[in-house]
Amino acid sequence: MLSLKRLLDRSVTAQAILVFLLGLGIAALIRRDEHPAVWVLHSALYTGIAVAFLAVQRHRAARAVGTDAGGLAELNRKIRHHEVPQDPDEQAAVRRLVAEQLGQMERAGKWLPYWFGAMGLIAVGMFVLVAVSGSLVFPLLFALGMVALCFWVVWRRRRSLDRLRWMRQALRPQ
Template identity: 80%
Template sequence: MLSLKRLLDRSLTAQATLIFLLGLGVTALFRRDEHPAVWVFHSALYTGVAIAVLAVQRRRAARAVGTDAGGLADLNRKVRHQQVPRDPQEQAAMRRLVDEQLGQLERAGKWLPYWAGAMGLIAVGMLVLGAVTGSLAFPVLFTLGMALLCTWVLWMRRRSLDRLHRMRQALREQ
């Protein structure tokens, strides 16, 4: 499992393969009536868009930190494991990475109430539609799923903020 995580952390090809397979499964699940070639086309399209976004984000982050994609993956792993590097250049790169990620999380936090409100409106709308049509099973499951997703996003955001603040403090002490 550790080698799979490291492979997915470093390789765009591995990420593309995983996205393609997941996209193929989800497309096949929701579009059972269509030809399998359509499933493959849609999955390839989803994969292309996702990998383009990932590549741009990875390149921008690597440029901001001053390292390559592999070095960025190593620095992110060290942040996750709360390992402060001994090398002064690597410490400087990690400081830039932590500052960049904290800035992104703080900028995204401005939109968090709007995002949560939109998710809540969608969930309430689904419940209303379910009540009007008389079928509440799917809307209730959808609302529970939406609540779990929002809770998970908020928990991961809080966890990332705590981790990055601890790493910033540890880097200041060095």
């Protein structure tokens, strides 16, 4: 499992394969009546969009820190494991990465209530639309999944902010 996590952390290709397979499975579940080629087409489109977004985000972060994608993955691993680098150049790179990620998370945090509100409206709308048509199982599962997703996002955000703040504090000059 550790090698799979490391592979997904470092390889955009591995991430693309995972996104493609997940998209294919979801498309097969949702669009059962359509031809499998449509599933593959939709999955490939969503994978392309996700990989393009990921590549731009990773390139921007690597440029801000002054390293490549592999170095960025290693710096993120050190932040996750609370490893303070001893090398002054690496400390400066981690400091820049922490500042970049904290700034990004704080800017995104302003929009979080609106995103949760929109997700709540989508869940309620789906519940009403499908409940009117007959079945209650799918809308209930969808609403529960949406609530679980929101709680997971809040938990991951809090955990990431704690790690980044800890690293910023650890890297402060004494």
